[in-house]
Amino acid sequence: MIGPERIVVAGASLAGLRAAEALRDEGFDGELTLIGDEPHAPYDRPPLSKAVLSGWLPTDRTVLPRARNIDARWLLGSPATGVDLAARRVALADGREVPYHRLLIATGTRARPWPRQQGGDLHGVHVLRSRDDADRLRAALAAGPGRVLVIGAGFTGGEVASVCRDLGLDVTVTHRGGAPLASALGGVIGDAVTRWYRDAGVDLRLGTTVRTLEGDAHGRLRRAVLADGTVVEAEVAVVAAGALANTEWLNGSGLAADARGVVCDASCRALTVDGTPVADVFAAGDVARWPHPLYPGQLLRLDHWDNAVAQARTAAHNMAHGSRAPRTHDPLPAFWSNQFGVNLKCVGLPALADQVVLTQGSLDQRQFVAAYGRRGRLIAAVAVDSPRVLDGYAALIEAGAPFPPVLNATDGPGRADPLDPAFPRPADPAPGDPSMPPTPPASSAPSPQPDPSASSAPSVLAGHE
Amino acid sequence: MTATTTTPTASTAHQHTATVLFAQGLRYEHRADPYPYYEQLLRQPVVRMDDGTWLAGGHREISLLLRDPRISADRLPPPQQRPIRKSLLVEDPPRHDQLRHLVTQQFVPRIMGMRDHIEALVTGLLDAHTSARPGQLDVVADLAYPLPVTVICELLGVPREDEALFGSLARRLTRGLDPIDTQTEDEIRELQQTRNELQQYLEGLIARHDTAPGDDLLAGLMHSHGPEGPIDPIDLRVTLGLLLIAGHETTVNLIANGTLALLRHPDALARLRTDPDLATPLVEEVLRYDPPVQMSGRSTLADIDLAGTTIPKGSRIRLLLAAGNRDPRRFADPDRFVADRTDNAHLGFGGGIHYCIGATLARAEAQIALTALARRLESPRLVADPPPYRENAILRGPESLPVSFTRLIADDGGAG
Numbered sequence: 001m002i003g004p005e006r007i008v009v010a011g012a013s014l015a016g017l018r019a020a021e022a023l024r025d026e027g028f029d030g031e032l033t034l035i036g037d038e039p040h041a042p043y044d045r046p047p048l049s050k051a052v053l054s055g056w057l058p059t060d061r062t063v064l065p066r067a068r069n070i071d072a073r074w075l076l077g078s079p080a081t082g083v084d085l086a087a088r089r090v091a092l093a094d095g096r097e098v099p100y101h102r103l104l105i106a107t108g109t110r111a112r113p114w115p116r117q118q119g120g121d122l123h124g125v126h127v128l129r130s131r132d133d134a135d136r137l138r139a140a141l142a143a144g145p146g147r148v149l150v151i152g153a154g155f156t157g158g159e160v161a162s163v164c165r166d167l168g169l170d171v172t173v174t175h176r177g178g179a180p181l182a183s184a185l186g187g188v189i190g191d192a193v194t195r196w197y198r199d200a201g202v203d204l205r206l207g208t209t210v211r212t213l214e215g216d217a218h219g220r221l222r223r224a225v226l227a228d229g230t231v232v233e234a235e236v237a238v239v240a241a242g243a244l245a246n247t248e249w250l251n252g253s254g255l256a257a258d259a260r261g262v263v264c265d266a267s268c269r270a271l272t273v274d275g276t277p278v279a280d281v282f283a284a285g286d287v288a289r290w291p292h293p294l295y296p297g298q299l300l301r302l303d304h305w306d307n308a309v310a311q312a313r314t315a316a317h318n319m320a321h322g323s324r325a326p327r328t329h330d331p332l333p334a335f336w337s338n339q340f341g342v343n344l345k346c347v348g349l350p351a352l353a354d355q356v357v358l359t360q361g362s363l364d365q366r367q368f369v370a371a372y373g374r375r376g377r378l379i380a381a382v383a384v385d386s387p388r389v390l391d392g393y394a395a396l397i398e399a400g401a402p403f404p405p406v407l408n409a410t411d412g413p414g415r416a417d418p419l420d421p422a423f424p425r426p427a428d429p430a431p432g433d434p435s436m437p438p439t440p441p442a443s444s445a446p447s448p449q450p451d452p453s454a455s456s457a458p459s460v461l462a463g464h465e
Numbered sequence: 466m467t468a469t470t471t472t473p474t475a476s477t478a479h480q481h482t483a484t485v486l487f488a489q490g491l492r493y494e495h496r497a498d499p500y501p502y503y504e505q506l507l508r509q510p511v512v513r514m515d516d517g518t519w520l521a522g523g524h525r526e527i528s529l530l531l532r533d534p535r536i537s538a539d540r541l542p543p544p545q546q547r548p549i550r551k552s553l554l555v556e557d558p559p560r561h562d563q564l565r566h567l568v569t570q571q572f573v574p575r576i577m578g579m580r581d582h583i584e585a586l587v588t589g590l591l592d593a594h595t596s597a598r599p600g601q602l603d604v605v606a607d608l609a610y611p612l613p614v615t616v617i618c619e620l621l622g623v624p625r626e627d628e629a630l631f632g633s634l635a636r637r638l639t640r641g642l643d644p645i646d647t648q649t650e651d652e653i654r655e656l657q658q659t660r661n662e663l664q665q666y667l668e669g670l671i672a673r674h675d676t677a678p679g680d681d682l683l684a685g686l687m688h689s690h691g692p693e694g695p696i697d698p699i700d701l702r703v704t705l706g707l708l709l710i711a712g713h714e715t716t717v718n719l720i721a722n723g724t725l726a727l728l729r730h731p732d733a734l735a736r737l738r739t740d741p742d743l744a745t746p747l748v749e750e751v752l753r754y755d756p757p758v759q760m761s762g763r764s765t766l767a768d769i770d771l772a773g774t775t776i777p778k779g780s781r782i783r784l785l786l787a788a789g790n791r792d793p794r795r796f797a798d799p800d801r802f803v804a805d806r807t808d809n810a811h812l813g814f815g816g817g818i819h820y821c822i823g824a825t826l827a828r829a830e831a832q833i834a835l836t837a838l839a840r841r842l843e844s845p846r847l848v849a850d851p852p853p854y855r856e857n858a859i860l861r862g863p864e865s866l867p868v869s870f871t872r873l874i875a876d877d878g879g880a881g
Contacts, residue, residue: 367559395532407535408766
């Protein structure tokens with residue numbers, strides 16, 4: 001085929017691996033190099049906060065299945081540290097330089113760390129993003145701590161708290177908003193989620209944040225002081241306060257990249273700071289921000305498993321075939337979570353809604369579907385313990401169905417009664433003290449993040465450019 | 466609403482053509498190969514029929530309807546046809562979900578780890594025919610029928626001596642799934658009578674379990690407590706009947722249709738003989754190419770816009786799963802049997818909230834049975850092609866499937 005001879009994929013996780021496979025499927029037969037900062041072969045992250053923490057699955061069983069042999073050179077254990085767009089070379093931390101004809105940026109995100117000056121380097125303070133994080137946290141939980149503190153009630157926070165309760169551990173969860181998942185799903189559904197937490201015996205502290213983590217003389221975590229002045233005694237803390245895009249290595253490259261992600265166009269081509277697409281640099285997965293036709297005027301960054309796979313395929317297609325008839329990446333966002341014994345699945349982006357209506361089931365029974373609307377159109381739906389119905393809603397959303405939708409579902413309420421979904425307004429001052437800890441100096445300024453949450457959360461970082 | 470114009474419009478002409486094609490596809494003389502009619506029907510993915518019902522044959526349209534929240538599984542039969550209590554197959558949420566939950570809780574753990582047992586049953590059934598001499602077996606009577614029946618009866622706790630009686634009831638009852646207009650008055654009357662017989666039989670079975678409870682699925686169902694409390698006696702009987710019939714009348718067709726496909730595609734048969742891993746995609750391809758359940762039914766709870774038309778609220782829809790499985794808009798080369806087809810999102814087990822509960826079990830039974838046939842029959846040949854088919858149009862499959870062979874190879878038990 002006529003095409004690039006050398007493709008470099010920076011990032012050896014889900015998006016990177018699936019892109020590499022897709023490149024081969026698309027007929028790319030040149031030299032393929034994958035760069036990964038971790039020493040591990042690509043693995044699956046969703047089980048880390050679920051099956052792995054609970055002890056059901058060891059991390060060495062989370063390795064991603066390979067769809068095909070990709071015949072690639074693997075440079076693992078050494079992150080990319082820079083890119084020279086003019087010379088088409090990627091620099092690695094170990095000093096090597098890798099030339100490319102086309103480059104895919106798939107470096108993903110990392111957990112937002114707790115600041116050192118607020119106790120972030122105490123023994124017992126964890127984040128959960130990587131396989132090694134999961135191994136450490138699993139060991140800490142298996143040791144039977146007296147209490148676990150989870151900072152943040154987004155998707156990861158909820159999954160961790162749920163596993164802790166399953167393990168019989170006492171758990172305190174702090175959340176700056178009025179309800180868990182409120183910025184992803186709104187306060188109406190968040191209030192139902194609050195009941196899941198409380199029924200499971202979680203000590204849930206809403207409308208507050210952690211001011212500092214404090215340790216003993218040996219540097220071990222002992223307690224947390226909250227913004228409301230109360231103290232929580234805990235030996236393990238899990239910081240589930242959102243994700244930062246791994247884009248520091250792109251600083252100075254001329255690409256439009258910051259802690260919110262790397263900006264690309266609908267066909268996955270990375271943009272420079274002046275908004276021009278770079279012909280030979282693409283982005284996919286958690287790190288990419290792009291315009292989605294269903295959500296005009298916004299740049300989306302999704303850390304969803306499905307999106308990583310789909311975007312990787314689109315990018316690979318366009319990389320292999322150049323600019324002839326590029327594909328655009330516009331699938332309906334979808335993600336899922338398991339916590340407190342319920343399966344939660346979502347299509348579309350609820351966070352953009354101005355109304356919500358319960359269409360099936362009941363909030364109290366923990367089995368329901370809620371539909372979200374924006375300006376009279378159905379834009380999202382969330383299903384709790386009803387995963388099989390969601391494809392139908394997805395089709396309605398894609399067809400531009402009106403909101404509230406006329407469903408007459410047999411398990412629906414007699415009358416559709418749309419409510420304000422009660423999303424926290426970004427302008428709301430956070431109750432209590434500190435906003436999220438500052439981002440590391442290496443990155444440029446982050447946008448305000450309404451609800452920090454990690455792996456499976458819909459991080460809709462709605463920039464307004 | 467009916468067309469009031471005096472000259473037939475394009476749409477009423479389509480409607481009439483579709484009605485005729487559908488009727489043709491269901492006729493018994495076309496049972497061995499209804500697919501040419503389905504192919505013509507597919508030219509319109511959704512069409513209204515002369516009797517006001519709707520027919521969906523497109524893969525995309527069926528998939529959407531199966532998952533649409535504006536859909537009821539109740540096919541709205543005439544009220545006099547309605548059984549006292551609907552089974553979860555035609556029940557809607559929330560009752561469907563409660564019943565399904567009770568069943569899956571009992572069913573899933575019991576079928577896990579069953580593969581070895583299924584292997585042993587298949588080996589036993591074929592061993593009866595092991596012979597160095599040329600011979601013949603009826604794949605339906607000797608394997609495809611007894612295998613799933615034994616499995617479902619064991620699972621549920623039906624005594625072996627009742628199998629024959631039950632089998633005859635099940636066969637007569639499944640005719641009731643066919644469109645009413647293909648049944649005679651006598652058949653409809655017989656159906657009601659059979660329902661009564663089945664009900665009596667199941668009451669007896671439940672009563673016996675009450676006095677001597679076992680650890681089978683029936684006992685599990687009787688003593689399970691969902692969020693709504695224990696299962697009520699009528700639901701128990703209806704659910705039990707459904708499981709027994711589904712266990713009798715579907716997997717038999719899957720295995721028989723699979724055997725037929727293998728014998729008509731010797732290359733696939735040869736590959737399966739040496740590569741048992743091929744059984745997994747191959748069974749999926751049988752489910753696509755020649756599905757045991759040809760169609761399903763739904764009704765609409767609201768107006769649904771689909772394929773450029775509006776299906777009004779309160780309509781009955783037939784979902785022609787077997788046509789969707791051969792939709793050229795979804796599958797490349799849809800009329801070709803491709804044993805290792807990938808991206809095989811067939812509709813063989815339905816979809817959405819009613820997706821077949823027994824799918825895992827049916828897959829295991831078919832994979833094991835077809836692999837055993839491929840390995841153990843030397844030079845197999847269809848005695849009649851096409852074979853005689855059963856009366857049933859919806860649960861479609863051969864009545865018998867005589868296969869001759871030069872030798873039925875003894876099971877090496879993996880020891881060779």
